[in-house]
Amino acid sequence: MSISVEGEPEADYLPPSDAQVGIDVGLKTFAYLSTGEQIDNPRFFRKQEAALARTQRRLSKEHKGTRQRGKRRKVVARVHERVRWRREHFIRQEVALLIKQFGFIAVEDLVVRNMINNPKVAKSIADAAWSSFFAHLLSKAEEAGRAVVRVNPAYTSQTCSDCGHRQDMPLSVRVYECPSCGLVIDRDHNGSKNILDQALEAVGRQGRFIRRAPPAREPWGVVTKLMIWVKYPVPRRQGLRQTPHAGESVGHFLPQHVF
Numbered sequence: 001m002s003i004s005v006e007g008e009p010e011a012d013y014l015p016p017s018d019a020q021v022g023i024d025v026g027l028k029t030f031a032y033l034s035t036g037e038q039i040d041n042p043r044f045f046r047k048q049e050a051a052l053a054r055t056q057r058r059l060s061k062e063h064k065g066t067r068q069r070g071k072r073r074k075v076v077a078r079v080h081e082r083v084r085w086r087r088e089h090f091i092r093q094e095v096a097l098l099i100k101q102f103g104f105i106a107v108e109d110l111v112v113r114n115m116i117n118n119p120k121v122a123k124s125i126a127d128a129a130w131s132s133f134f135a136h137l138l139s140k141a142e143e144a145g146r147a148v149v150r151v152n153p154a155y156t157s158q159t160c161s162d163c164g165h166r167q168d169m170p171l172s173v174r175v176y177e178c179p180s181c182g183l184v185i186d187r188d189h190n191g192s193k194n195i196l197d198q199a200l201e202a203v204g205r206q207g208r209f210i211r212r213a214p215p216a217r218e219p220w221g222v223v224t225k226l227m228i229w230v231k232y233p234v235p236r237r238q239g240l241r242q243t244p245h246a247g248e249s250v251g252h253f254l255p256q257h258v259f
């Protein structure tokens, strides 16, 4: 339950959490967390998709302008509505759980991950679910005082999360087997760990207040607008102060590739 006080959005913040997570969305499971947990695709994704295809097929068989066609169109609209409602319900539920548990959440910027252009994996419902998931995650994180960092999705699947070795990982390969260090790990679990690592690197691994979203034209970076304490010791060699001033921005400390 949240108490809201006029003029003080902080009233909605959840109690602080040091827990961190990287999230990799996929097709086999809805998402894999760097903690090793998985969020399964709800079974209704498939079912609803089939229902949608069926009603649309029926609609296309009717001649234009007939009453029957009008009826069919209404059925299609109803199924669409139901799909959307159930999907949003699922997403709200999952986002609420994530936000409650984790204070620092790392995700990929999927806009540039061209999964959707691959016809083999183009699943309209999954696509819609991901974009809705990210949008909802960002807005809820902001309300709750959580940090969300989007990272460059390049190489999150190809890189070994233990030793940094890189290899090709076609989508059909479900397990990452590292020839260099011997790590054997689920493909998406490996990805989620890389996503978290990259995000932590992006904020410099130093205990810092992170500030503001970068302008919309800049794809990566810290996307919640809040000042959030991230607990990491500041390495001396970087010559940064150990204790930042309250409200200080660290935007200029972020590596260039992040912004």
Ligand SMILES: [Zn+2]
Binding pocket: 160, 161, 162, 163, 164, 165, 178, 179, 180, 181, 182, 183
């Ligand atoms: Zn390795």
